[in-house]
Amino acid sequence: MNVVKLRELAHSRTGDKGDTSNISVIAFKAEDYPRLVEQLTVERVTAHFAGLLDPKAGAVRRYELPNVQALNFVLPGILKGGVTRSLALDAHGKALGAALLDIDV
Amino acid sequence: MKTLRIGSGAGYSGDRIEPAVELADKGALDYLVFECLAERTIALAQQARLTHPDAGYDPLLSERMRRVLPFVARGRKPGQKRLRVISNMGAANPLSAAREIRRIAAELGLQGLTVAAVTGDDVLAQLNPEQLLDNGASVGELGDRLISANAYLGAEGIVEALSVDADVIITGRVADPSLFLAPQLFEFGWGQDDWEKLGRGTLIGHLLECAGQITGGYFADPGVKDVPDLARLGFPLAEVDAEGLAVISKVAGSGGRIDTATCTEQMIYEVHDPKAYLTPDVTADFSGVSFSVIAPNEVRAQGAAGRARPRTLKVSVGYLDGWIGEGQISYGGPGALARAQLAREVVQERLKITGVVFDDIRAELIGVDSLHGFELGSRASGEPWEVRLRVAARCADKAEAVRIGNEVETLYTNGPYGGGGATKAVRQVVAVASLLLPREAVTPRVHLEDAS
Numbered sequence: 001m002n003v004v005k006l007r008e009l010a011h012s013r014t015g016d017k018g019d020t021s022n023i024s025v026i027a028f029k030a031e032d033y034p035r036l037v038e039q040l041t042v043e044r045v046t047a048h049f050a051g052l053l054d055p056k057a058g059a060v061r062r063y064e065l066p067n068v069q070a071l072n073f074v075l076p077g078i079l080k081g082g083v084t085r086s087l088a089l090d091a092h093g094k095a096l097g098a099a100l101l102d103i104d105v
Numbered sequence: 106m107k108t109l110r111i112g113s114g115a116g117y118s119g120d121r122i123e124p125a126v127e128l129a130d131k132g133a134l135d136y137l138v139f140e141c142l143a144e145r146t147i148a149l150a151q152q153a154r155l156t157h158p159d160a161g162y163d164p165l166l167s168e169r170m171r172r173v174l175p176f177v178a179r180g181r182k183p184g185q186k187r188l189r190v191i192s193n194m195g196a197a198n199p200l201s202a203a204r205e206i207r208r209i210a211a212e213l214g215l216q217g218l219t220v221a222a223v224t225g226d227d228v229l230a231q232l233n234p235e236q237l238l239d240n241g242a243s244v245g246e247l248g249d250r251l252i253s254a255n256a257y258l259g260a261e262g263i264v265e266a267l268s269v270d271a272d273v274i275i276t277g278r279v280a281d282p283s284l285f286l287a288p289q290l291f292e293f294g295w296g297q298d299d300w301e302k303l304g305r306g307t308l309i310g311h312l313l314e315c316a317g318q319i320t321g322g323y324f325a326d327p328g329v330k331d332v333p334d335l336a337r338l339g340f341p342l343a344e345v346d347a348e349g350l351a352v353i354s355k356v357a358g359s360g361g362r363i364d365t366a367t368c369t370e371q372m373i374y375e376v377h378d379p380k381a382y383l384t385p386d387v388t389a390d391f392s393g394v395s396f397s398v399i400a401p402n403e404v405r406a407q408g409a410a411g412r413a414r415p416r417t418l419k420v421s422v423g424y425l426d427g428w429i430g431e432g433q434i435s436y437g438g439p440g441a442l443a444r445a446q447l448a449r450e451v452v453q454e455r456l457k458i459t460g461v462v463f464d465d466i467r468a469e470l471i472g473v474d475s476l477h478g479f480e481l482g483s484r485a486s487g488e489p490w491e492v493r494l495r496v497a498a499r500c501a502d503k504a505e506a507v508r509i510g511n512e513v514e515t516l517y518t519n520g521p522y523g524g525g526g527a528t529k530a531v532r533q534v535v536a537v538a539s540l541l542l543p544r545e546a547v548t549p550r551v552h553l554e555d556a557s
Contacts, residue, residue: 011330011366013323015375018239018539024373026366051480063379067395067408068369074377082240084145084536085426087467087497089475099477102484 001035003104010036012097019057019082021093023100026070033069039105045073048103049096052078073100109292111285111309112342114173114192115139116316118146118163122172124317124340124359129176129188131356132342136288139169139192140281140314145537147278148423150197151253152535161198162205162275169194170209170273177272178215191263191284195275197253199224202275203554221271223262225549226278228420228542229254238422238538252535253423256542259385259414261297262549263287269553278421280384282310285343293347303387304411305349308394311382312353312371312406316340319353319371321361334360343406354403365396368404372396385418385544387411417541426536427464429499430506432513433471434520434527437491444521445470445492451520452496455512462505463498471495493526499534506531 006025009032015022025040027033046053046060053060057077064071075096083091112134114125118141129137141163154161163169173190180188195202203222210218232254234245244251255278264287266274276284289295289306297303312319319341321332339359343351353363372394376382382389393408432452436445449468456466469475471493474482496513500506510529517527 007329011324011326011370013370013374015373017375017377020377022373022375022377024370026369026373028366048481051478061377063377063392065373065379065392065394067393068365068372070369070373072373072376072379081465081499082536082538085499085534087429087465087499089469089471089495095476099481102481 005101006103006105007101009105010101012101014094014097016079016083016092019077019079021075021078021096023073023075023097024070025073025100026068030069033066035105036071037064040071040103044103045100048100049075049078054078054080106346109136109288109345110134110342111136111138111288111313111345113138113140113313113316113340114169115141116314116318117141117143118165120316122165122169124338125169126172127356127359128340128342129173133186134188134342135186137173137188137190138284138313139190139194140284142193142196142278144421145423145535147197147255147421148253148535148537151423154197159198159201162196162202163194166194166202167205167209170206171213174210174213174215174218177218181217181272189267189271190273191287193276193279193284195222195277197277199275199277200552203552206273206275207554218272219270220273220275220554221266221269222552222554223258223266223274223276223279223549224552225262225547226255226258226276228256228547231542231546236540238540240538242538244422247424250425251422252425254420256418256420256547257385258547258549259283260287260290262551264291265549266551267291269551271553280386281314282307282384283386285310285313286386289345289349298413300387300411300413302349304389305409306345307382307384307387307389307411308372308391308406308409309343309345309349309351312368313341313343315371315374317361318374319367320355320363321367324367324370330366332362336360350405350407352399352403352405363402363404364398365404368396368406383415385414387414416544418544418547420540420542422538422540424536424538426534427499427501428503428506428531428533429497430509430531431495431497432510432527432529433493433495434513434516434524435491435493436521436524438523441490441492442473442488444523445494447521448494448516448524451516452494452512459508459512461508461512462502463500463509466496466498468494468496503531
């Protein structure tokens with residue numbers, strides 16, 4: 001199986017609540033979903049965002065939604081200080097999902 | 106079987122208005138819902154109310170009502186389909202918002218409309234100093250920096266307003282999906298503990314609450330995910346049956362797209378555990394949801410479930426938390442990146458030399474590392490043609506925050522070659538934290554403005 005960028009297999013949207021982001025990863029085709037389940041582990045997503053995550057805020061969590069061929073990643077503390085206090089240009093972290101699509105699968 | 110048509114007229118306070126008018130006119134709707142309250146909107150609105158007692162509702166309330174009330178009035182004529190409007194645009198002042206809606210109806214010569222306000226979300230007076238916030242601080246520690254405390258109400262107050270026949274219902278803080286669940290509860294007579302149906306109705310609310318985000322807004326990625334006619338994006342409507350099953354669609358001829366991909370993105374948006382989406386009305390379970398396309402731009406949603414609602418209500422607490430000072434300046438052409446990096450180093454050193462006091466700081470290069478940091482940002486290949494330095498710091502003291510932007514601005518005549526377009530700004534931080542209250546502590550109340 002060729003290694004490709006996630007962007008070729010899936011799309012994504014990021015949501016925010018307080019200082020926590022959630023990033024959905026949705027396979028374009030149902031047949032690619034098992035590959036995402038196998039390869040997009042919590043460990044790999046944590047490593048991808050290592051420079052942005054706050055290790056004190058708790059571990060990244062992953063939820064599976066097989067009916068809609070999707071994974072949902074929850075990243076506590078990544079919106080440092082939360083949307084309302086953050087110094088970040090993108091305080092909501094809206095663009096985080098796009099960054100995840102650059103991961104190799 | 107009786108069905109209901111519920112449209113979504115706004116996904117946030119500043120949203121486009123014509124798509125709501127299009128829905129009101131051509132959507133054959135029973136209900137048009139405007140969701141306009143982000144996390145800290147009420148805290149900001151409360152500040153406005155402190156300076157002017159009639160203020161504190163959504164800045165676009167008047168324009169939205171001026172545009173859609175004529176369709177509400179049309180629906181009251183014999184042979185026409187009745188249209189009712191529900192919105193949380195009351196923000197920090199639903200009673201004043203209701204008076205404004207009455208004023209606009211009178212100005213437009215529209216008679217016989219009943220306007221109701223739902224209050225009870227403001228729990229500021231009920232907090233005690235020992236209560237702990239999710240950020241670890243206590244209410245007492247906030248002292249006079251405390252601005253607002255609003256509980257997320259459920260559908261209950263809106264249902265009561267519908268049962269006294271209000272045409273327009275204006276609320277403060279109500280959980281977003283509850284604005285949409287209320288008309289389903291009212292029209293279908295679902296029990297308040299019929300968790301399965303409440304879970305289904307909450308899914309529909311969640312799918313609709315961000316308006317254009319399910320009809321192709323926030324979705325387009327040219328060549329990968331194309332969306333037609335974003336400039337004329339249609340807002341969504343759901344046709345719901347008494348079992349809580351729905352078809353999501355939009356007005357024919359409007360821009361955008363609705364398919365399983367747009368619906369799935371919105372279903373997971375701002376959800377953590379899909380088995381436990383907590384609202385004041387129900388613990389909804391979206392884990393079994395599936396979507397099927399039944400016609401172009403028409404998608405059936407099914408499979409949501411529910412369990413008993415939480416015993417507590419979430420309360421958003423707004424408080425003042427210092428100041429953010431910020432400055433920006435651009436560098437362009439060959440060598441822009443190295444000059445912007447030098448500018449960043451100069452500002453950081455200047456802040457040390459001059460002893461500016463701050464709690465937290467970011468100094469980043471827009472176009473290089475501002476969104477995702479240096480590690481991910483360095484995946485791009487080639488030198489950027491233009492780079493913009495941005496320095497932002499949170500300071501307890503306003504005077505210190507002012508110095509951040511000043512130190513960026515002085516790069517004009519004291520920094521590297523070729524800087525342009527410097528800007529600076531200072532803003533007060535209105536932060537939001539949350540706590541939980543037992544639901545018995547909160548009582549929604551319905552107020553009717555006299556019909557004319």
